[in-house]
Amino acid sequence: MTPKIVIGLIGEKGAGKGTVSDYLIKNYQAKHFGTSKILKRTVADLHLPLTRDNFIKLALVLKEGFGATVVIDSLIQDIENETEADIVIADGIRMHDDIKPFIDRYGRNFYLFYVTADMKIRYERTKLRKEKEGEDKMTWADFIAEEARLTEVSIHEVGRRADFIIDNNGEQAELDNQVKQAMDYILNHQNKRSAIK
Numbered sequence: 001m002t003p004k005i006v007i008g009l010i011g012e013k014g015a016g017k018g019t020v021s022d023y024l025i026k027n028y029q030a031k032h033f034g035t036s037k038i039l040k041r042t043v044a045d046l047h048l049p050l051t052r053d054n055f056i057k058l059a060l061v062l063k064e065g066f067g068a069t070v071v072i073d074s075l076i077q078d079i080e081n082e083t084e085a086d087i088v089i090a091d092g093i094r095m096h097d098d099i100k101p102f103i104d105r106y107g108r109n110f111y112l113f114y115v116t117a118d119m120k121i122r123y124e125r126t127k128l129r130k131e132k133e134g135e136d137k138m139t140w141a142d143f144i145a146e147e148a149r150l151t152e153v154s155i156h157e158v159g160r161r162a163d164f165i166i167d168n169n170g171e172q173a174e175l176d177n178q179v180k181q182a183m184d185y186i187l188n189h190q191n192k193r194s195a196i197k
Helices: 017-028 035-045 052-066 070-080 100-109 119-129 140-147 150-159 172-196
Strands: 005-011 031-034 087-091 110-116 164-167
Touching: 005 017, 005 100, 005 150, 005 172, 017 031, 017 087, 017 110, 017 172, 031 035, 031 070, 035 052, 035 070, 052 070, 052 150, 070 087, 070 100, 100 110, 110 150, 110 172, 119 140, 140 150, 164 172
Parallel strands: 005 087, 005 110, 031 087, 110 164
Antiparallel strands: none
């Protein structure tokens, strides 16, 4: 069986991870898995609002009680249960401890994409998309305050270690082209390795 290619996604709020995911799903038949789905299930079961703040609080509580990689380990288990997709997306990487479990499990079949954009652009996108409760009412001051949180600061730091940095300040076509170039490299690299075996 061909080993899975795992595309890890990291990016600030409103950077465009969802858009990159959509492109990978449409053009490479990738299957999406995300930590937000895991956290959303638990927050919903607790009958709490599905807000980014509650997801972050839950993630921190779980890490404190069950270990730093508990949410990522759960995500990897979901990925392992997927038997059909050759390319999977691991969305929701944010902390320094989040990368090692993927490298330990998938080695050179794991690639990290850092999706980023300027703060002002991300703020406007976040208000427009209304993905999580209350985002459309967020002020610029609220957005800046959230960016200063430890869980957000770590995104910048971990993102600098990514295999590919996707700049999403431009048009959709520019973003698509960056993702295509990254995937061309990955698939070419994988094919060369397969030929050597």
